[in-house]
Each structure stands twice: as structure tokens, then as C-alpha cells.
Amino acid sequence: MEKTYDPHAIEQRWYQIWEERGYFTPSQTGDANYCIMIPPPNVTGTLHMGHGFNNTIMDTLIRYHRMKGEKTLWQAGMDHAGIATQMVVERQLEAENKKRHDLGREKFIERIWEWKAESGGNITRQLRRLGSSLDWQHERFTMDDGLSEAVKEVFVRLYEEGLIYRGKRLVNWDPKLHTALSDLEVLSEEEYGHMWHMRYPLSNGKGHLVVATTRPETMLGDCAVAVNPTDERYKHMIGELLELPLTGRRIPIIADEEHVDPEFGTGCVKITPAHDFNDYAVWQRHRDEVTISEQAHGGLINIFTIDAAVRDNEEGEGSLIPEKYIGMDRYDARKQIVADLEEQRLLEQIDDHKLMVPRGDRSGAVIEPFLTDQWYVKIAPLAKPAIEAVERGKIRFVPDNWKNTYYEWMRNIQDWCISRQIWWGHRIPAWYDDQGNVYVGRTEAEVRSQHDLDDDYPLRQDEDVLDTWFSSALWPFSTLGWPEQTERLKDFYPTNVLVTGFDIIFFWVARMIMMGIKFMDDVPFKEVYVHGLVRDSHGDKMSKSKGNVLDPIDLIDGIELEKLVEKRTSGMMQPQLAKKIEKQTRKEFPNGIPSFGTDAQRFTFAALAATGRDIKFDMGRIEGYRNFCNKLWNATRYVMMNVENQDCGVGGAKTGHSEPTATLERSAADYWILSRLQKTKQTVAEAIEGYRFDHAAQAIYEFTWNEYCDWYLELCKPVLNNDKASEAAKRGTRRTLVRVLENLLRLTHPIMPFITEEIWQRVAPIAGVTGAVQGSTSVAGGTTPGAIETIMNQPFPIQRKALINEAAETEMAWVMQFILGIRKIKGEMNISPGKPVPVLLANTDDNDKALAEKHRPFLDFLARTESIEVLPPHDQGPESATALVGEMKVLIPLAGLIDKEAEIKRLEKEIGRLQSDADRTENKLGNPKFVDKAPETVVQKERDKLAEALKALTSLQAQLEKIQNL
RNA sequence: AGGCGCGUAGCUCAGUUGGUUAGAGCGCUACCUUGACAUGGUAGAGGUCGUUGGUUCGACUCCAAUCGCGCCUACCA
Secondary structure, eight states, X not given: OOSSOOHHHHHHHHXXXXXXXXXXXXXXXXXXXXXXXXXXXXXXXXXXXXXXXXXXXXXXXXXXXHHTTOEEEEEEEEBOOHHHHHHHHHHHHHHTTOOHHHHOHHHHHHHHHHHHHHHTHHHHHHHHHXXXXXXXXXXXXXXXXXXXXXXXXXXXXXXXXXXXXXXXEEEEEETTTTEEEOGGGEEEEXXXXXXXXXXXXXXXXXXXXEEEESOGGGGGGOOEEEEOTTOTTTGGGTTOEEEETTTTEEEEEEEOTTTOOTTSTXXXXXXXXXXXXXXXXXHXXXXXXXXXXXXXXXXXXXXXXXXSBBXXXXXXXXXXXXXXXXXXXXXXXXXXXXXXXXXXXOEEEEEEEEEEEEEETTTOOBXXXXXXXXEEEOOXXXXXXXXXXXXXXXXXXXXXXXXXXXXXXXXXXXXXXXXXXXXXXXXXXXXXXXXXXEEEOSSHHHHHHHTTOOTTSOOEEOSOEEOHHHHHTTHHHHTTTTTSXXXXXXXXXXXXXXXXXXXXXXXXXXXXXXXXXXXXXXXXXXXXXXXXXXXXXXXXXXXXXXXXXXXXXXXXXXXXXXXXXXXXXXXXXXXXGHHHHHHHHHHHOBTBBOOOOHHHHHHHHHHHOOTTOOEEOOHHHHHHXXXXXXXXXXXXXHHHHHHTTSOOSBOSOOSSOOOBSSOOOOOHHHHHXXXXXXXXXXXXXXXXXXXXXXXXXXXXXXXXXXXXXXXXXXXXXXXXXXXXXXXXXXXXXXXXXXXXXXXXXXXXXXTOHHHHHHHHHHHHHHHTOOSOOTTOOOOTTOOOTTSOOOGGGSOOOOOOGGGOOHHHHHHHHHHHHHHHHHHHHHHHTTOOTTSOEEEEEESOOHHHXXXXXXXXXXXXXXXXXXXXXXXXXXXXOSSEEEEEETTXXXXXXXXXXXXXXXXXXXXXXXXXXXXXXXXXXXXXXXXXXXXXXSOHHHHHHHHHHHHHHHHHHHHHHHHHHHHHTO
């Protein structure tokens, strides 16, 4: 083995082998099944830290369950991401000075497919680099044939049940993309604007009303001014008419208690029902009133084009829209209208005003409420059972509090606008005839036959496509073959857990639950693990414009500073930020980013995955875990050195319980590490089952480094290197050494797949593992009989209670305390750690004596003791530096070695610590309330503690006096 | 406005039914090229757990208030 761990040398090779041999395809034969659906990344996507985190967690779960022998599927696939993808390709066309309409629908879509083929594999390549054991053989795409069938099926069935309908309504219109958006795709942010106070003169000539608005240009579409009927100021004017400025139209003053707050603004609200959701609601309440119904379009006057410019008048409208403003963009129209009102002295004042501005999440364009025909899902009947599923515990959120967010949204849910006026997506399966009739069906042929329409009867299909999330909502069953009743569907639906960020609970999670219950009659997953966001080390969200984005692949492979700077500053939306970003990057990564490898990165994600918390990605952590990999690597080198071609007492049995081939002798250290291993196994399994990946990682780290490496490997040396040690003892230690390591590798594999596989391949044969084991039938690659297959399909280590050995743990605690005591004296006394020292033992009991004798080789080797002598019962020995092991005093004589003053200081410090400790405990016990009320066990614990502290104290004080009197 | 979450060592974070001397990694200090590993070893310094009250024999942990930070949802024209 190489001296230093090098992830590059191993990672990609192993992934290829795993994939080629088909290990990712579910083939386990266990009784239980386990399935996770990948949240399908956008086909336009590139991997970011969120994916890194998310996929590490899923892969850890998948590998864990696969090793447990469950039939395990991690479903792979991608999402067509309608708007996002279309935008990317449109931007490419723009570079060629073309628009999508120049190509036409068919050619444009062809072009997107071409682009998908070319770059769509990018993210799947990156996912492979993360070690994700996805079932690529059954990869799906939301636009593939099968999934398209599922989409049509669902649409038609919902339509037939009346749960999908078409209607003219106000929608969120993106004037840049020319499409409707659902409420979720609109993000509102606070921006600074103005509030204009405008005068609307009364038709009877007796003055005016003042309305306040943030959007003066919409006045062209006003149909009324509303006041609160209880408002004394305006009450008497209700029903009167106003002259709507600039238009020559008259509009009524109406009463609306629900919408108008007399306290706000002037208490008069202009009503523009075609361009404001609240106003639309007001209009719906009042549209039967004559003063409104007799207006053009019954008062529902749209004034904009699809670009949000003022539209032209249509035939028969006369000059409903004043000539002057026609063709103006909404913001130009605003300026002009404000100027014109000013000129007519109808503008009373302009205030600065903060308002929430709605923008399209993809385009960034300000959304215009706009009157159009769209398709909707009637959502309430679907939401009801979806809410109940969570209430009844059929779906559990982890952490639990996310269910509140879910309820909150589901209980106030609005009908879902599912049609989009773009080209890339599932075309709506609806056809129209010239009479304006709508026919919904799976195909045009089906429609014709169902409605008895001749082949030459003109029909045209709806131009619109479905919201991307419509197909995503079906993902948990459509990918498994639905509407066909496939084996996979039977095996894996419902899936076990959905792993996702909170940002798509509404977009995706809720909709999957609704559709799953509706069409599969069961929830799509039993648990939802909601993880946090990956942020930079300062807690800022990573974004291109901030220039703080880390690419998981760069952390794996490393990247030079110049390349990193270039990457961060190229292709920016706001190039003026490039300089700042460059400076910042050079400061933070003066030497670029070193290569850490996939395993280190995965371990970092796991270690930082505390529930319900965002993670700040800290370079120090990943570096530390890279070092951990190196530690594991070198521990293995040491083990291999000692066990290769040696008698380890291991036969050619399978993993788990191979019988020793010869007599073994085990040291307390052997029993101790075996015991510690059993406890660690349990901790790790419980942590993974409970989604506490941080605890799992920590347990593995501590066992590996602090117990196996720091202690056990050292404790092996005096046995293995000792000519006097028996062959049986050496055999026992070698066997323990190699088998604990083999267990540890399996324990760690779900989090760090590569290094564990690499090492395991060398270690396993020596540890007695041969051939394929039960639960694994995937030998598609044709492995030779008896050859080692893969750690992936080995059983996850199970705690063996019989090996838990409290006596050995207590015994080793004594040994460690002994060693630590001497090291501490040496450390604080500036005695070189390697210098052998003579040691005297005072206050010993039989146990101490026995242990000191028995473990002499450990003590000599780890504490570098020159001699150990037990003093007679009352002999306190010469002037010495002292350490306590229980009641026993471990003494290192001062003569020639120890600085008297230093030892006095050291003892005083120690005594001080013990004293304050004893005082505190004494106080506690002196409090009768404590003794009375606290449970007996707690009180007894305090008593024991005090007794121990006092003994130690007297012992050390005596020691101190002795030295002081020197 | 409503809801959720977070403030623990210089930094990034654990601390699951209230009872240890409040832990880990990084960083820092001193010493150590010991034959697995300097991506290492040994020893050490460093925290009145945001603040203030309360409950309790006992509070980092429970309750209330308060300050600071973040997020989500719905909004007033």
C-alpha cells in the first residue's frame, strides 16, 4: 500500500466496477424492500453543494439498507424542467439572433432534445463522482414515453372526475416569458416605490374623492372606487358616480366592507379587477350591480398586452383605451399618466412607499395579474386525504415540526394553475373544434372515437403544456411503470423515505402526497427527511452573484486558484461584481482548493447533518476528515504489515463468526476493543435509522481514531513484537486486529464507500471472508468462484452482545489511567516522553498489584516505564511526582528527574481542582432538601464522588507536604 | 401580521426524556523526525452555555419575558 492515502487512485475505478457489475440494481433476496426516489435534478442542472449533501444522505441510507440484505432500489432520473430548460435553449438561440418562433414549435423542441442529449448527462456524471449507488439501468426522464403516458392518464382521469377544469381567471402572468405561473413560482420581495394620491372628480360636480395607489397606470382599467360602508366620510356618497380621469368614463362608488380598511390611505380604493387579485374579488361580489355590469366587459377591463404594454382597442370597444397610451410599456404609461394627472391638477401627493413586488422565479420579471384561459386542478378534494395522511401518522416528517408548515399550506391551498404557455413540456391532452368545444382524451384518436367525430372533422390540440411539477408529482409511481401494474411498482411503492430540502415541500412533496393517494390509494413515502441548506462558512447562501459558490467536484478533485477565480467570475449576470469576487476568492483560497476526495466530502456532509439545521460548510472540517481517511489508510498499512502471511487463526469461513483454526489467547486489550466495537456498531445503526448522520459519523470517527488507533494499535505492539509472547497470544491479537478492522470497514462503508472498498479488498481475505455472501446475487460481472466480491453486498455489522465485556473495559480503564498519569507527569515536567522512568506504586490493593503485574508489557511500552516496584503497605516512598489511579499512587521519584518547584505547582493546581470539586459536592450533600428530595441513586452518586475526591485530596496533600519539606 | 428555527471555546458544531469537572474537530501553546500515519504523536491553555426573571433540592436542558440573527407564509390599495 502507498504510504499516503490518495483518493484519486481509487475512487473512479471502484465506481466503474460497481456499475459494470450491476451492483446498483436491486437484487437482494431479503424479505424487506427499501426504496428511495431521487429528487430528479433538472436536465439543465449542474451539481451544487445541495446535491452533494442530499445525495450523500440518500446514498448512505441506500447502502446501509442494501447491506442489511433488503431488496434496495435507489431510483435514478431527471426532470425536464420546462421553463428553466426552455430558457436555456432560447438564450442559445438569442446568441444566433434567433427566436423560438423563427424555428417553429417542432424544430424548437427538436433543438431542446438535442441539447438534452448533449449536456443532460452532465449531472449524472457528477452524481457518479459522489459515489451515488443509483440504479442507472432503470433511469427515467419525466418526458420519456412511459412517464408521458402516466401524465396523460392522470390528466384524463382527473378531468373526467371534474378535478381538472378550464376557466378564464386572473393568473400570475410573466410578461417576459409569456406564460402563466402558479402561485408558488412567484416570489415577492420588498422594494421601494411610491404611493400616488389621485383625485377622481364627482360627476355631480361637488368635489372629488382621493384614491391612493402604487400602480397609477392601472387606472385605465378601473371599474369602480370602493369605500367601507361604515365610513362616515363616504357613506352618503355610495352609489354616486365619478369621472375617471383621462378616459372619459364614469365609474360608481361602491361599498365593500371586506376589502376596504377605512384606516388605510384615504379610505377609498380604486378597483381594477383585471389587474389585481383583490380587486378581482371585489368585482366578483359587485358585478351584478347595474353601474358595473353595464360597463364595457361588465367592468372587467383588461388594459394590457401579453408584454404588459397598453393594448389597442378592439372592434366595437370605441376608445375604451385612450389612444394616447396605446403601445406604451406599463412603466412608460405610468410616467405619462402621472404627468397628465399632474397637469390636470388631479395628483394630490406622492409618498415614498415600501411594497412587495411579485416577480417570476425564473425570469425575474414583475408579474402582472392577467386575465386568461387556463387549466386548473381543483385541489381541495385532493388536499383533504393528504392532510389526513400526515395527521394519522401515515407519513412522518423528520424533524417533526415541518408538518406544521405542511398543514399551514395545505389548509389554505388554492386551485393549481397547471397550464403554461411554453413549448417544452407535456402538451395538454385536450382538443378543440371550431365551435369552441373541448374534448379531453389520451389521444386524438381516442377523442374522435369517444365523441363520434369523423376523421376530417377539424380538431386542434391545446397549444399549452403542463406545469413541470405536474409530472414531478407522479414521480414515485410513474417511474416504477404506472399505469402498468409492474413488479417494480408492487415491490417498491410506497417508498420508504423522501430526502429533500424544505424549499420544495409545497412544490413537490405535498403534490406527490396528493397524487400518490389519489392514484395509488397509498402514500408515496412513509417518511420525509427534511434537511437544511448548505451555506458558505459565513452562513451566507451560496450564489453566483455573491461568488461564494463551492462546487462539490472541486472539493473532490481540487482546483487551482486561477481556475477557481475564472470559474467564479465568468458568465456572470452582473459582471461589475467580478472584481470583488476575484479579490475575495484570492483571499479565502490563496492556494486554491486542495483535493479532498469524495469520501472525505461525504463524511463531512454526514458529520454536519444535524437535524433541522442549515450547514455552514467549513473547510477545516473537510480537511480534518481527509486526515481521518489517511488515518484509516495508515492503520490498515500497519495491520497488513502484521497480519499478511501470518497466522491469524482465521479459517476460510464467511464473514461474521468464523471459528478459530487454532487455540487463541486474548489479552484484555483484545477483549476491550471487541467490546468497544460492539457498542459502536449499535450506536451507528441506531444513528442511521434515526437520521442522525452526525452521530453515526462521530461514533465511527471516535472509535477509529481514539480507540482503535490511539490505543489498540499501540497495545498490540508489545504483544506482536515480543519474542516472549506465546504464539497463541500473537494469533489472538492478529485475529482481533484484522477482524475488528474488517468490521469497522463495513460499518463505515455507507458513508465512505470508496476507501472502505479499497481497503476491504485487501483485508477481507485475511479476516476470513471469502466469496459472495448471502443476500448478494449480483455477480453479473462474472466473478471467479471464491473470489472476493464487494463490500457493498456484505452484511452491515450487527452487535454481538456476547462480546460486550464490561470487566475488560474496566481493566483497560485502569491501564489507561496509569499510562495517562505518567504521560501527564512527563509532559508537565518536561521529561522526554521516550525517557524510561522508574515507577513506584503505593497504596495498592490486590487488584492493583495483579494488574500491574499482568499488564507490565503494556505499561512499559506505552508509558515507557523502566521499572515498576510495589511498595509495602505503609511505605509512601521517596519524594516523587504523583499520579492517582483510583486510590493507588503512581510515583516517579524526584531524584535526578523531577523539578521540585514544578511538582509543587503541579500538585497545587491539581489539589485546587479537587478541592473546589469536593466543596461543591459537600455543599450539595449538606443541603437537607437535596438529600430528601433527590432520588437515592443521585444522592449516592454524589456521596461516592465526595468520598473519592476526599481520598484523592488527602493523598495529594500528604504528597505536597512531603515535597515542600524537602 | 402570523409561523418556524437559531444564539454553547477564537472558528464550525454536538449536548434526545433536568443530576459529568459542559464535549469534539479546526485553530492556538509547549515538547516529540518513536520502525502505520508530521494529512502524525504527547501534554496543555481556552466557555459565568445571548440577557433577565421564574419553576425545582438541582437548569445548557423546562416556563415567561427580552435582545440579536435567519427563514417561511400572507398581505393594505
